[in-house]
Amino acid sequence: MNATGKEAPEGGDIEQLLPWHAAGTLSRRDAQRVEDALAKDAELARRYDMVREELGETIRLNETLGAPSARAMEKLFAKIDAEPARKPAISLNLGTRIAEFFASLSPRTLAWSASAAVLAILLQAAILADVALKDNKSAGYQTASAPSSAPVEGAFALIRFSPQASAADITKFLETNKASIVSGPTAGGMYRVRVAVTGIPKADLAAIVKKLQEDKVVGFIATTE
């Protein structure tokens, strides 16, 4: 990550890093360099706003592309089933040996093993849940993204948190803004977040979203229903 002026015929080193800074994929050192430059340079900060805008719309565009049908998965596993079983080779490397062991199993065997493992995990989960419920029946616990059959009222935004944000940062962000995660993450890493407990006019929601966008924890945010 050492861009030089020589390599960059246009746009300074820092300016070239803005897209990665917006996406939260810079090293801590580079991110700090960009932050320092943004604090000193108003024009650079304006350009950074443009980058964030591009990032948001690129995510929106990709999210509209939908997902492949089940046909893709069926086709894949049919092909895997048709593959010849592999012969394990002798290796001293433990990781390789484990990988080769799984590779040597036929797809059907693997599928059955995976099903058995899933069943075992589900059984364990059921036992743990049963114990937890017995221990504390009054205080129920639910994960933030657990689906609920009851419709949730309020005003909502789609948020993708910055990859640099820690769990503590996100918790603090949610507490400060009296927000809560309703569902997610989706395949694109987006969470549906309730930003107000009652329905509010679109203009008010847009204002809330704009304010939340300023927070470093937020990588992308958009209003949703």
Next chain:
Amino acid sequence: MQVLFARHHVRVYRFVLRLMRNEATAEDLISEVFLDVWRQAGKFEGRSAASTWLLAIARFKALSVLRRKPEAELDDETAAAIEDPSDDPETALEKKDKGAVLRKCLTGLSAEHREIIDLVYYHEKSVEEVAEIVGIPEATVKTRMFYARKKLAEILKEHGVERGWP
């Protein structure tokens, strides 16, 4: 494999779809990608993220298919992809939906520029990871991204959105 597929197939599909611009071809291609992963699982050294590895394989396969396709077929597909029901940039601008204009202009970029913008913004790939997926030096990744953004600004300007940059 099921976990890997469940976790990554949507993103890999979208990456391929943006390159191929054809849903059926993109679906066929992702099953090929994951089949390759199944066959080469022992070769994965874990030096990069699994998603980076998957995207690199997907890109290689997509480009191979694109190279094999006759020009005429490509043109038809491109036209079909462009003729979508959403507003064109001018109509969107009239409705003052700048976001929609931006999204429309993003689709107007060349495949090379579209690819790098998607990898950086949507797939959250670092400079090093993009270099690995696309197979170009890191310095080139940064300049290509810069020029992709510059081109986007030019397209936006053509459609009446002046951003004061570059």
